[in-house]
Amino acid sequence: MVSETTVLVVGGGLAGLAAASALGQAGYSVTLLESRPRLGGRASSFVDATTESRIDNCQHVSMGCCTNFDHFCESLGIAHLIHTQRELWFISPQGERSRFAAAPLPAPLHLLPALLRLRHFSFRQKLRLLRGLSALIKSPAAAHDEQSMAEWLPAHGQTAELIDHFWQVVLVSALSESLDRIGIASARKVFADGFVANRSGWEVRIPSVPLDRLYGDELTERFTRLGVSVRLKTGVAAIELQGERAVGVRLRDETLVEADRIVLAVPQDRVTALFPAAIGGRAEFQAATALETAPISSVHLWFDRAVLDLPHAVLVGRLSQWVFYRGEVPIPGEEGDDASWHYYQVVISASHELSGRPQAEVIEQIVQELTSLTPQAEGATLQHGRLVTEHKAVLSMVPGVDALRPRPATSIDGLYFAGDWTATGWPSTMEGAVRSGYWAAEQILTDSGKPMRLVHEELPVSLLSKFLFGL
Template sequence: MTRADVVVVGGGLAGITAALRLADAGRRVTLVETKPWLGGLTYSFHRGDLDVDNGQHVFLRCCTAYRALLDRLGVTGQTHLQDRLDIAVRQPGVGEARLRRNGLPAPLHLGGALLGYRLLNPVQRLKFTRAALAMKALDRTDPALDERSFGDWLREQGQDEQTVRAMWDLVGLATLNVPADEASLALAAMVFQVGLLTDNDAADIGWATVPLRELHGAAAEQALAEAGVTVRTGTKVEAVEPGFTVRLRDADDLTADQVVLAVPPAAAHQLAPEVAAADLDVSPIVNVHLVLDRPVLTEPFVAGVGTPIQWVFDRTASSGLAARRPGAQYLAVSLSAAAELVDLPVARLRELLFPDLLALFPALAEATVDDFFVTRERTATFRAAPGSQRLRPPAVTAVPGLFLAGAWTDTGWPATMEGAVRSGDTAADAALDASTVDKRAGRPAAAGPQRRQGVPA
């Protein structure tokens, strides 16, 4: 058996964060990941000479924990963060509008954009403004809000179907990964209060300018190695036994004083059924990828309204296509809350979605589609439904020395990269605090200096 102070099970963003924080505090850490790579649900693969991300992942300026992880990995320069929120929004048959913030304090920072937002009429804009102010006043820590539907609340605020489509779902679908009628009001309040209604620059959008496997996986491998973390990829954990003994398939077992389970809820339940719930539902995401012989999108990205096409990103440069085929374009189409689409064959998805793509990008009619393929994440996020909060466990469990991490745990955030990183920070803090308590009580504790101050929670 191999000995470690802490074994971290799972090499996604939560596990990477926890392992780095613990190692930086002087703990001997071993990280075990089933897949052959690190990065979890944020990964890339090769399709011919194309570098393809499994899905389009973005972050906001308010994602302080995730941005701190990028700094720790030394890859902030491989991302782009808008100087000022600017979203091109298109609705077939209606036209294009822009949501661009000004320099005024929130929520006035969107006032100018709202006045000229042609997808809503003046009455709808006024009602949206009133509802936004009511949203800002909600106490998102009130447990009663988690039992209520976001859609029901919107109707109470006089929000009609077009306003929900053109404003609320624009943000809500991408972050909550469920429609408003199926979303927890508490989580919706968190998204809009933190992302849009509190700080002027909170919603500025950032994205990777390199493949995600390079941004997260490769950078994490290097950072973890430099921090002294032993990383075992392609290794499955079969059991975590009291003590702790971590049983590995086809590898020597590990022993540790503490274990952090940074894995999805089903895997956590299998390894530790006494501390991880089994009934937290999941919500899928589908991504459609097109390689075209010419550009049809002149923006970095565009949002769709009144169409299944929610967000379309130009990934030509980051995929390597620009260098290999000048003049061609690679588009990634994100379809959140995709329960009705996730099992459809590629040919059927193309048949369903191509008319909407043509409506959004008329130039597509003259282009040649060189490739059309689909990636699917059936368990992309936990389902942010009413009542889900009580199913999300905290980092500290009833088993001393066993901690949970992952975007599905009780972070207060929906299942985003920010939520995943925050969960890793929280689990690491809890493990360090527990080992300090053990040391003061005269029991053995992992050696090392006191932990450093973490990122804001």
């Protein structure tokens, strides 16, 4: 397809990148404006001065059910930098290890043996857990999304231990919020799409390189081949309007950049500031500012020896939720085969409780948790630790939040929203961000009289899952 329509994409996070990629492939003249000196938005890396290691602000993980994120990575030539994990390990508060992997059975039975192998639950608890999972997936209340999971779980027979050691572990990791701030609809989607509908939906995908490489040179080169112009360090001060139509953007240096259509892919709390008060006061713009966010913290640790003999693990009943082994890194200023430290990244989702706590205190607690996991960790010495918090990491999927999330087309002609905070039908995830970018591009194509389906279908639902759960 060839088009003379010019499009400005404001914001170089995943949503903006997805919109620019889709429109570039559709033949549009696209310019992406990003205020920072890099792409990726919240998916960023930086160099830790003490260790000289390049570290991510937060560990980014997707799942097999994230079909649009997978397509995005494949179309831009970065899929080879993301590795699929088909085996996970849960470590209980008592140190018991449970291997979690799919059995050669059709969905939804493929993960049943793994659930039954969770060693920190009795057989009776596992049956209660399975009844709770079935009730959630079949729940008609999810359509109304008026109840939090903290309210729903006890009402459906889930004990405090099951809530703390299963539901909280899975949902807080997936949605980055506490159970009292997770709506039933979002929780249902996690289990229905990730664990029940398709055999591969639960599989974890982890970048094998720092995030700034994932969304760095290789991606920029691909954009160049698509004809997408990327302008970094280019901040937008306002959306330029003529009546009810968007005609361009005013940069912070007062330069006017004109375009036929604009995709606004900035965080939701920055939307209204780009418009006059009369426009920013409209319901769709105010709804964006009303959306709440949740923090995610990462604790980066460098030890003189390995403290865990697994590539990653889910830690149950601890402040630490996930731990990822990031490999051996050279000791600054030293040479030789043994001159290396072992680097780990611990993720704490929904890290509200860390606010106000001294960094050293949090690091000490995490170190104690890690060094208690295996005998091999005894005597390990922490060489350096660092706490990094993304304070507005994700949208809080509170009950009823979907009613506030705006759709891509706006009341301003030629202006479109994109971002994981928009109405994608998905929680605030990488998949949701990419979907929003594709949807904005799809809407532009439709408005230009050239409709094209860009959003990819979710994984096919197995016949047995349809029969048992009505999916």
